[in-house]
Amino acid sequence: MDMMMYPRPGKVGLLARRCWPVLLCLTLFAGLAATAGAEERYSIWHDYAARFITDEGRVLDTGNHGVTHTEGQGWAMLFAEAFDDRARFDALWSWTEANLDVLGSGLLAWRYQPEQTPPVQDLNNATDGDLLIAWALHRAAYKWREPEYEHLSIRLRQAIQRHLIRDYGGYTLLLPARDGFVRDDRVTVNLSYWVMPALREFATVDPDGPWLRLLLDGERLLRNARFGDHDLPPDWLTVHQDGTLEVAQDWPPRFGFEAIRVPLYVVWAGREDEAKLDPIRAYWQSPVGGKPAAWINVVNGETAEYPLSRGGMAVRSLLLGMPGKLPEQIHPEDDYYSASLLVLSMLAAFLPEPTLSQATPNQ
Template structure:
């Protein structure tokens, strides 16, 4: 009896310890980046806010069963960023500007994460209003940002400025496959399956140069050609790093992961360049660390066990990548 009681005490202790550890990364993240009003600050970019960060944090709150934080983040986002005419969201908020929202365009990665988090929240907490709000956002996304072009179904990065008639500019890190999968299951609309299938086909075509990696921004021409977009540096960098994350999140054994593992496998872990020019093959003069390494480790099946460590020196984006990798795993 004594041995059995001792075992029970140990098991309870381990459970309590696990729960404490499980919440520690989220607590650290909130302590660093969540303002009292629900705004997530980008500490690497003059403490502005983006719909991307709001959506990331909403998803983190759901996965940590933190409804109070979720409601705070969603409440601020809805009040300050939602465009009443479109139902989508202004992508950037600068708290020190005379007009905090100068650019009235949306960013579909942020819109997608917000809708996805609302869908998860509605399911987890049995709250129909979240599901209704999610459905309204996904409907607006399809109506305003999804087009057929060059034989592909694509989601434009924003409603304005990306369809240049003879070509469209795409951001492959906005191909958020696990969210699209959930939207397909929720709505049963074929458009989400088309986005998934055509997005995967486009990623195969976006294998550029010696690295066989996509650029952060890619142009799709009316004849079906794809090239690195001339308006941005031809780099696999801080945007495109999310491509393998979302691919593996949706399909852990996807063959689309092969080019990333192959390229990163050329280097030791601590000597992996932070980015590479996919036209010239010139690597970054500095190495991966923080969240970039977390994505690398996750993609290559080398992610250490346990919660991510959000250090006091870590900026918003690095910490967010670490947290997203943890959610994906």
């Protein structure tokens, strides 16, 4: 497969392994330097941490009453690793492990509500959050030569494989959570939960696992799940036993706040051609001189009365191949989700793809 372009063990691979932490930082910040000065390279991370992460390591969803999700913990852990903030990473993981590793399945509870007693009310997981955290732990293991982080990543990946992957309707599917999405005659999935760059890397370090099948079938679903006049994927998708696809009935039939992460992850994984994102690109290019609506109903064409957030516009710039238009700072009007999409888009544009995962963390 053309995606398997990572160096195999040997003299070249060994030399690259030893240089990996340096190369990661140099490449990331060399890219960021094209649009920001030396002091600004870290400022977006410092601003994000100051606004959305508590001293104890809990990420606040400021658009949702200050709750915490595994999604946010995973994103922030990826940010901390990318910006070489080991202390913050350790705090984020320590809080996550202490407060969300309570299910007994190896998966993590998806939501923490500080005003509730106990704060974890829903004993279910969110698969994208688990994938993000497993990926962040894996990257941190090699960045800082910390074997324990790789052990934790493997444990979480094994739990994902055990509980959340199902062959159904001719596809290898990623369940959004362990409970609640499988019926006798259908399975509901969320295509934005396919964290493509994480799946790509896991397929390299664990070639006998399900990760490559997930990646390829996620792309196949994206090619087939096109609805409405603009041929867009919906936030939530139903897969029937015979392989037919339809917009899920239990959520608004939108290309919106969920599906906006699809192009982000596909571009980050370098899989635009395989996933065929041209309809999304064409839709986002259409408002000449204006911003696209925050969501569109893929059934009747109704659109939101407000535009994409700054974070959403960052994802748009990423997909349209305009990294120079990515915002360099978080603004006061950016809530947790918008700010997260903004930083994620910057990492997708400038963070080098992990190419040295054959190394052992303690080498």
